[in-house]
Structures are given as C-alpha cells and as structure tokens.
Amino acid sequence: EDKVVQSPLSLVVHEGDTVTLNCSYEVTNFRSLLWYKQEKKAPTFLFMLTSSGIEKKSGRLSSILDKKELFSILNITATQTGDSAVYLCAVERSARQLTFGSGTQLTVLP
Amino acid sequence: DTAVSQTPKYLVTQMGNDKSIKCEQNLGHDTMYWYKQDSKKFLKIMFSYNNKELIINETVPNRFSPKSPDKAHLNLHINSLELGDSAVYFCASNRKGANTEAFFGQGTRLTVV
Structure with a gap:
C-alpha cells in the first residue's frame, strides 16, 4: 500500500526562524511529489517535484526531492505569521492519483 | 485502514452520460468536500457539506x-x-469547524471521451 509520512506532525516557531518539513514516501509507479499549503479552504499548490536534486524555489520557500532515499523537504526561511498553516505532501502515481501525507501543522508566533 | 476512500479509481465514459463517484470516510468527521484538480495540479474546491449546510x-x-x-458518505x-x-x-x-488539515482520498481519474 502506498504510504506518505510527514514529520514533524506539528511545529511551533517564532517569526524569523527557518523551518524544514520532511516527507518520506513509498509508492509504486512514482510520477511526482507535490507540496500544498492548506489554510481554511482548498490547499494551495506550492511545488511539484519530479527529478532528484533539483531545488524548486519560490520566494522564501524551497523544496528538493531525493528519489533514491524517497523523501523530500520543504524549507521556509525567515518565517512569518502568515506562513502558519498545514503543509501537505502528496505523491502522485502514474495514474495521476495522489496519496497525501497527514500534514505538518506549522504555527509561527509573532 | 483507509480513512477516506473513493470509488471508482478510474472512470472512462462518453460525453452526455451521467456518472457518480462515491466517497466514504471512517473518521467520524462532520464535514466532507469535493475538489477538482486541474492540469496544473491546483486543487479547486467544488463543495463542502455537513449535516446542515451545503456550500x-x-x-x-x-x-x-x-x-x-449519511455523515460518512458524500x-x-x-x-x-x-x-x-x-x-x-x-x-x-x-472535523466541523476545524481550520486545520483535511484527510484526502486518493482521487478518481475521470476521462470523458
């Protein structure tokens, strides 16, 4: 059975801190790994990673995939209170189905 | 134990047909949702529903x-x-009122031909 495990489950930091969120997976017919930021409504798409070792970057957020060790990390530098959310990792199989991790709940305190 | 399960996983059908996708959750949650994922991987919410309110x-x-x-199916x-x-x-x-994570099913790939 496909499995996606995120850690930590929750994280509390102060503004300005840097955080690293982890996602490990076991999935057949891997196609891509996706990161979403979930606040009140629909998750917001952040990144899609398909190749190992190539960092994707968007502002203070960056992510990288290791297909050999089967994990990905999401880094957020200089965190702000607006970064508080649940961050979801999902792995896409070749059939375009996703298996979601349980999420990491990030709380950024002022 | 699958928390949120959808059936079928794949659905190929012709234009003009009527079809249904089933969803069941065994988490005791009050609120369920349907999302559509577009070609750019964005998830767009379609509906949210609990016993009293359909949005x-x-x-x-x-x-x-x-x-x-019933509460376990949408x-x-x-x-x-x-x-x-x-x-x-x-x-x-x-859970109703929770502004935190939702648990997702694996998705149903619908192809209309």
Missing part, C-alpha cells in the same frame, strides 16, 4: 451535485458529462 462554489456547473446519504453526481470535466476529483473530510 457550493459558484463556479461549479449545476450538472454537478453532491449527495450525502457522493458526487455529474449529469451530461462534457469533455472539460475530465480531471482528477478528490474527496476529503475534516
């Missing part, structure tokens, strides 16, 4: 309708399917 995204065509026989009915309905549809659930 519809106004951009969703009325050919789409949710049906909830099925998606689609009438008169169109080519543009081809996408992956995700069901999710969470």
Whole structure:
C-alpha cells in the first residue's frame, strides 16, 4: 500500500526562524511529489517535484526531492505569521492519483 | 485502514452520460468536500457539506451535485458529462469547524471521451 509520512506532525516557531518539513514516501509507479499549503479552504499548490536534486524555489520557500532515499523537504526561511498553516505532501502515481501525507501543522508566533 | 476512500479509481465514459463517484470516510468527521484538480495540479474546491449546510462554489456547473446519504458518505453526481470535466476529483473530510488539515482520498481519474 502506498504510504506518505510527514514529520514533524506539528511545529511551533517564532517569526524569523527557518523551518524544514520532511516527507518520506513509498509508492509504486512514482510520477511526482507535490507540496500544498492548506489554510481554511482548498490547499494551495506550492511545488511539484519530479527529478532528484533539483531545488524548486519560490520566494522564501524551497523544496528538493531525493528519489533514491524517497523523501523530500520543504524549507521556509525567515518565517512569518502568515506562513502558519498545514503543509501537505502528496505523491502522485502514474495514474495521476495522489496519496497525501497527514500534514505538518506549522504555527509561527509573532 | 483507509480513512477516506473513493470509488471508482478510474472512470472512462462518453460525453452526455451521467456518472457518480462515491466517497466514504471512517473518521467520524462532520464535514466532507469535493475538489477538482486541474492540469496544473491546483486543487479547486467544488463543495463542502455537513449535516446542515451545503456550500457550493459558484463556479461549479449545476450538472454537478453532491449527495450525502449519511455523515460518512458524500457522493458526487455529474449529469451530461462534457469533455472539460475530465480531471482528477478528490474527496476529503475534516472535523466541523476545524481550520486545520483535511484527510484526502486518493482521487478518481475521470476521462470523458
């Protein structure tokens, strides 16, 4: 059975801190790994990673995939209170189905 | 133990047909959702539903309708399917009032030919 495990489950930091969120997976017919930021409504798409070792970057957020060790990390530098959310990792199989991790709940305190 | 399960996983159908996708959650959650994933991987909410309230995204065509026989199920009915309905549809659930994570099903890949 496909499995996606995120850690930590929750994280509390102060503004300005840097955080690293982890996602490990076991999935057949891997196609891509996706990161979403979930606040009140629909998750917001952040990144899609398909190749190992190539960092994707968007502002203070960056992510990288290791297909050999089967994990990905999401880094957020200089965190702000607006970064508080649940961050979801999902792995896409070749059939375009996703298996979601349980999420990491990030709380950024002022 | 699958928390949120959708059936079928794949659905290929012709234009004009009516089809349903089923969703069940065994988490005891009060609120369930349907999302459509577009070709750019964005998830767009279609409906959220609990026992008392159905919230519809106004951009969703009325050919789409949710049906909830009980708290653990929220099925998606689609009438008169169109080519543009081809996408992956995700069901999710969470606790009522919780502004945190929702648990997602694996998705149903719908292809309209």
